[in-house]
Structures are given as C-alpha cells and as structure tokens.
Amino acid sequence: MKTQISSLEYSHFPVMLSEVVQISSPENGGIFVDCTFGGGGYSKALLKFPKTKVIAIDRDPAVVAISKKFEKVYKDRFQFYQSKFSQIDKFLKKDIDVAIFDLGLSSIQLNNFKRGFSFKSKGEIDMNMGLSNFSAQDAVNNLSENQLKLIIKILGEEKEAYSIAKNIVRARSKKKITRVDELVKIIEKSKRKNFYSKIHPSTKTFQALRIYVNKEITELINGIVKATKLLKPGGKLLIVSFHSIEDKIIKFLFSNFSQNKSKPSRYFPEDNSENLILFEKYTNKVIRPSKKEIKKNNPSRSAKLRYAIRSKNEFNFPNNLIKKFSRYLDIEAIYV
Ligand SMILES: C[S@@+](CC[C@H](N)C(=O)[O-])C[C@H]1O[C@@H](n2cnc3c(N)ncnc32)[C@H](O)[C@@H]1O
Numbered sequence: 186m187k188t189q190i191s192s193l194e195y196s197h198f199p200v201m202l203s204e205v206v207q208i209s210s211p212e213n214g215g216i217f218v219d220c221t222f223g224g225g226g227y228s229k230a231l232l233k234f235p236k237t238k239v240i241a242i243d244r245d246p247a248v249v250a251i252s253k254k255f256e257k258v259y260k261d262r263f264q265f266y267q268s269k270f271s272q273i274d275k276f277l278k279k280d281i282d283v284a285i286f287d288l289g290l291s292s293i294q295l296n297n298f299k300r301g302f303s304f305k306s307k308g309e310i311d312m313n314m315g316l317s318n319f320s321a322q323d324a325v326n327n328l329s330e331n332q333l334k335l336i337i338k339i340l341g342e343e344k345e346a347y348s349i350a351k352n353i354v355r356a357r358s359k360k361k362i363t364r365v366d367e368l369v370k371i372i373e374k375s376k377r378k379n380f381y382s383k384i385h386p387s388t389k390t391f392q393a394l395r396i397y398v399n400k401e402i403t404e405l406i407n408g409i410v411k412a413t414k415l416l417k418p419g420g421k422l423l424i425v426s427f428h429s430i431e432d433k434i435i436k437f438l439f440s441n442f443s444q445n446k447s448k449p450s451r452y453f454p455e456d457n458s459e460n461l462i463l464f465e466k467y468t469n470k471v472i473r474p475s476k477k478e479i480k481k482n483n484p485s486r487s488a489k490l491r492y493a494i495r496s497k498n499e500f501n502f503p504n505n506l507i508k509k510f511s512r513y514l515d516i517e518a519i520y521v
Pocket residue numbers: 197198199200220221222223224225226227228242243244245248268269270271287288289290291292314315404405
C-alpha cells in the first residue's frame with residue numbers, strides 16, 4: 186500500500202532512526218508507543234514491519250493532520266492521541282513492548298516562525314508546543330525579575346541570567362515585549378561579547394523559556410516513569426535527549442533503578458520502597474549520531490540516545506528521582 190505523504194511529514198528529519206529501529210527490534214511485532222510522534226518518522230519506520238502496532242502521542246495540534254494520514258493507511262495498526270505524554274496512562278493500560286521518547290522540538294515547530302521558537306523569527310514570542318496554558322510572552326512580561334533570573338539560570342544554564350532578567354524588566358517597564366526580535370536584542374545587549382562561542386547569544390535563554398512554558402522537566406519525569414510502569418518485563422524504554430538536564434534525569438533513572446544500581450550516597454538516603462529495581466543491568470552507554478548523520482542533519486549533533494530494559498520486578502514509584510530533581514520541578518511550578 187502506498188503512503189500518502191504530506192509536506193509537513195517530511196519536514197522533520199528523524200534522529201538516529203536506524204539505531205532506534207534496531208534497538209526496538211520490531212521484526213516479531215508487538216506494541217510500540219511513539220511518545221513524541223512529530224513528523225511520524227519513527228512511527229512510519231516501525232509500521233513497515235507488518236506485525237507491529239503503533240500508539241502515537243504528541244501534544245502539538247500541528248501534527249494531527251499527519252496522524253490522520255497514518256490512520257487511513259495503517260488502519261487498526263495505528264492510533265494517535267493529541268495529548269501530553271505525561272498522560273500516557275490515561276489511554277494505555279499495560280504490556281507495552283517498546284516506548285520511545287524523542288525529546289525537544291521538531292523542525293515543524295522550529296521552522297514555523299509564527300510560533301516564536303527560533304531566535305531568527307520576527308513573530309510573537311509564543312513557544313507553546315501545544316496544550317500549555319500560557320506563552321513565553323506571558324512569562325517575559327509578568328514574572329518578577331528574580332523568577333526570570335531563576336528560570337534563565339537553572340533551566341537555560343545561562344551564566345549571565347542576572348543581567349538578562351534585569352534588562353527584560355527594564356525594557357518591559359517602557360513597553361510590553363511582544364516580538365522575538367525585541368527579546369533577542371535585549372539578550373544580546375545583556376551579554377558580554379564572546380567571540381569564541383559557537384552558539385547564538387539567545388540560545389540558552391530561549392531554551393529556558395521553552396522548557397518553562399511547556400513544563401518539559403515535569404513532563405519528562407512523569408512520562409518516563411509512567412512508561413516504565415506500563416512496559417512488559419523485557420520491554421524497552423528508549424529516550425533521545427538534546428540537553429544536559431534531560432540527560433542527567435535519564436541517566437539517574439537508568440543507573441539508580443537498575444540491577445547494577447550504584448550505591449546510594451550517604452547524603453542521599455536510599456529510597457524507602459523495596460524492590461526498587463525497575464530495569465535489567467544498565468550498561469550506561471550513550472549512543473550518538475554518526476558523523477555522516479550530523480553532516481546531513483546538523484540539529485542531531487547534540488542528540489544522545491539511551492535505553493534500558495524493564496526487569497521482572499514489581500513497579501514502585503522511584504521517589505528519589507523526584508527528590509533529586511525537585512529544584513527543576515519547583516521552578517516549572519512557578520505560576521505566571
Ligand atoms: C523531536 S520531535 C519528534 C520527531 C519524531 N521522532 C519524528 O520522527 O518525526 C518532538 C515531538 O515531541 C512532541 N512533544 C514534546 N514534549 C511532549 C510532551 N510532553 N507530550 C507530548 N508530545 C511532546 C513535540 O510536540 C514534537 O512534535
């Protein structure tokens with residue numbers, strides 16, 4: 186059967202596609218959950234194997250049209266939910282073979298300048314991936330200087346957060362900040378010139394605002410813990426991440442709740458729940474895109490793929506994961 190292709194569908198280049206498919210081993214079929222459907226690159230590759238069933242999730246309303254085409258072509262082998270992946274347990278009960286998370290933004294989102302994710306945009310500062318109830322514009326114009334500083338410093342890992350927050354507050358006291366290019370100018374003015382830096386001066390502040398608006402850390406922690414609960418023993422959890430906060434969380438979950446878990450630190454008492462082994466032995470190996478892939482698709486350069494295999498042990502909530510990263514969760518809980 187021939188697939189109907191939309192232009193949107195091909196505007197995102199799936200990162201480490203062959204590695205993801207190989208680890209997922211779809212040859213013998215099973216239930217695969219594509220928690221971040223995007224342009225459908227992973228779903229499509231998995232559906233090429235005739236015995237697979239794919240359940241796809243994405244919060245972005247812009248990809249619903251792509252999912253409709255998949256539903257037409259693959260009929261009962263494909264189901265889509267426009268939802269946040271933290272809600273995965275609302276429509277799936279258990280016995281998943283593979284759950285895949287490909288975090289961050291799709292090119293469909295980044296290249297639509299009206300959505301304000303790219304600092305090349307002259308559109309409104311929005312940055313809502315879908316299903317968020319406020320925008321980056323609300324955050325920039327309503328949060329206190331101290332709240333902005335915290336968000337930019339902790340979620341963006343931006344060393345010059347103090348002067349950026351101060352200048353945002355100064356600029357908005359004269360006129361509401363509405364457009365991306367206005368915000369970019371404020372950030373550029375706030376930062377010392379660094380001729381050696383390979384990234385745009387706005388990269389970290391934009392990352393911080395995007396994470397905050399979409400509550401990405403809260404989503405990640407809830408999404409991967411719930412997916413772990415729904416996996417079959419022997420089922421696989423694959424996660425592609427793009428920045429160090431995400432990677433720290435994934436590494437902590439996989440290495441501290443696996444059969445070879447490291448000893449808890451004396452400053453950090455072990456989780457009270459017994460049997461807190463959720464994964465088989467975790468080798469802690471990060472998979473990176475090949476040089477050839479990076480050359481073809483530059484945004485893949487910062488991608489890291491990690492995966493772990495669900496053990497037979499009963500599920501208990503990994504409370505230490507929440508404790509360890511509560512600082513990020515508290516910042517995302519700041520109310521605009
Ligand atoms: C990098 S893209 C995925 C691309 C996809 N693997 C492909 O091959 O086309 C990430 C997608 O995840 C979605 N997403 C990010 N956070 C989400 C969340 N918490 N819940 C549901 N979808 C999310 C975004 O809307 C975006 O479409």
